[in-house]
Amino acid sequence: MRIFSGIAAISVAATVLSAMPVQAEDLALENAASIVRGGQIYDKWWKVVKAEEPSSTHSAYPEDGPRDGSTTWRCKECHGWDYIGPKGRYSSGSHFTGIVGIEGAAGGDPATIAAAMRDEPHGFGADLIDDAAMADLANFVSHGQFDMSSYISDGKSTGDAAVGEPLYATLCAGCHGADGAKITEMPPLGEISSNPQETMHKILFGQPAESMPALYVFGPQVAADITAYLHTLPQ
Ligand code: HEC
Numbered sequence: 510m511r512i513f514s515g516i517a518a519i520s521v522a523a524t525v526l527s528a529m530p531v532q533a534e535d536l537a538l539e540n541a542a543s544i545v546r547g548g549q550i551y552d553k554w555w556k557v558v559k560a561e562e563p564s565s566t567h568s569a570y571p572e573d574g575p576r577d578g579s580t581t582w583r584c585k586e587c588h589g590w591d592y593i594g595p596k597g598r599y600s601s602g603s604h605f606t607g608i609v610g611i612e613g614a615a616g617g618d619p620a621t622i623a624a625a626m627r628d629e630p631h632g633f634g635a636d637l638i639d640d641a642a643m644a645d646l647a648n649f650v651s652h653g654q655f656d657m658s659s660y661i662s663d664g665k666s667t668g669d670a671a672v673g674e675p676l677y678a679t680l681c682a683g684c685h686g687a688d689g690a691k692i693t694e695m696p697p698l699g700e701i702s703s704n705p706q707e708t709m710h711k712i713l714f715g716q717p718a719e720s721m722p723a724l725y726v727f728g729p730q731v732a733a734d735i736t737a738y739l740h741t742l743p744q
């Protein structure tokens with residue numbers, strides 16, 4: 510699995526913001542815009558491609574699974590925010606399905622991944638996810654995933670909150686408020702960060718159909734540091 514090894518040397522916020530991004534072979538920068546869009550499609554594809562929200566339950570979703578309806582059509586619902594399905598956060602609890610993660614497809618040929626999405630058990634036809642969006646999704650699956658377990662332990666980010674604080678103040682607080690609770694349509698960021706896998710995915714890839722920036726080009730350590738700071742905000 511691709512682990513963004515090139516960014517490891519860049520650990521201090523000041524350096525991150527002034528340094529050139531890492532080499533493309535580590536971070537797949539040449540495809541960054543496509544990978545980021547793919548990460549949002551993985552989150553909630555119908556928001557990104559402006560398709561109708563499904564109303565049924567996906568046929569590949571286990572009959573005795575804990576969810577139903579449109580959420581069962583989200584890639585993340587079957588495969589996890591940490592991309593490793595039952596080996597990760599969805600190993601138990603209210604999202605458990607037992608369905609495999611997508612980590613085995615990391616580094617795979619995007620065209621092959623895209624073609625597989627059109628077939629069973631997925632059945633994502635071009636009427637749902639068009640070819641251009643499917644290419645972005647496949648780029649994300651192949652190049653965008655990373656090993657979240659390197660940044661999360663015992664349900665918390667292992668990042669440095671002191672590094673995350675100025676990043677939050679300058680990149681996020683304008684929209685989310687200093688306390689993370691300014692956008693009232695969503696739970697406060699302090700509370701959301703209790704799911705650090707989801708939080709890191711959203712920070713790196715952005716929020717579907719919102720103007721929120723995606724920090725993918727800075728690599729996962731930055732997202733881990735911001736998430737560590739979010740843990741300190743009011744719930
Ligand atoms: C309703 C559940 C469900 C949804 C939603 C879903 N998948 Fe899957 N996915 C599966 C199942 C089941 C398998 C295993 C298929 C098999 O082994 O034949 C799978 C396998 C995969 C694999 C291959 C993993 C491997 O290593 O063999 C990839 C890649 C994948 N899915 C990507 C996606 C993407 C991207 C999306 C979103 C467009 C998505 N899936 C949505 C159920 C789902």
Ligand code: HEC
Pocket residue numbers: 677680681682683684685692694695696698701707708711712716719720721722724735
């Ligand atoms: C341009 C404004 C803007 C900026 C800047 C921004 N966000 Fe957001 N963010 C949003 C909006 C809008 C939403 C969606 C709110 C909703 O669901 O109603 C959102 C959603 C989120 C979510 C997902 C919430 C959920 O429940 O789905 C997280 C996590 C998040 N933002 C974190 C951050 C972090 C951390 C930063 C800084 C790195 C940041 N955002 C920067 C506007 C922004």
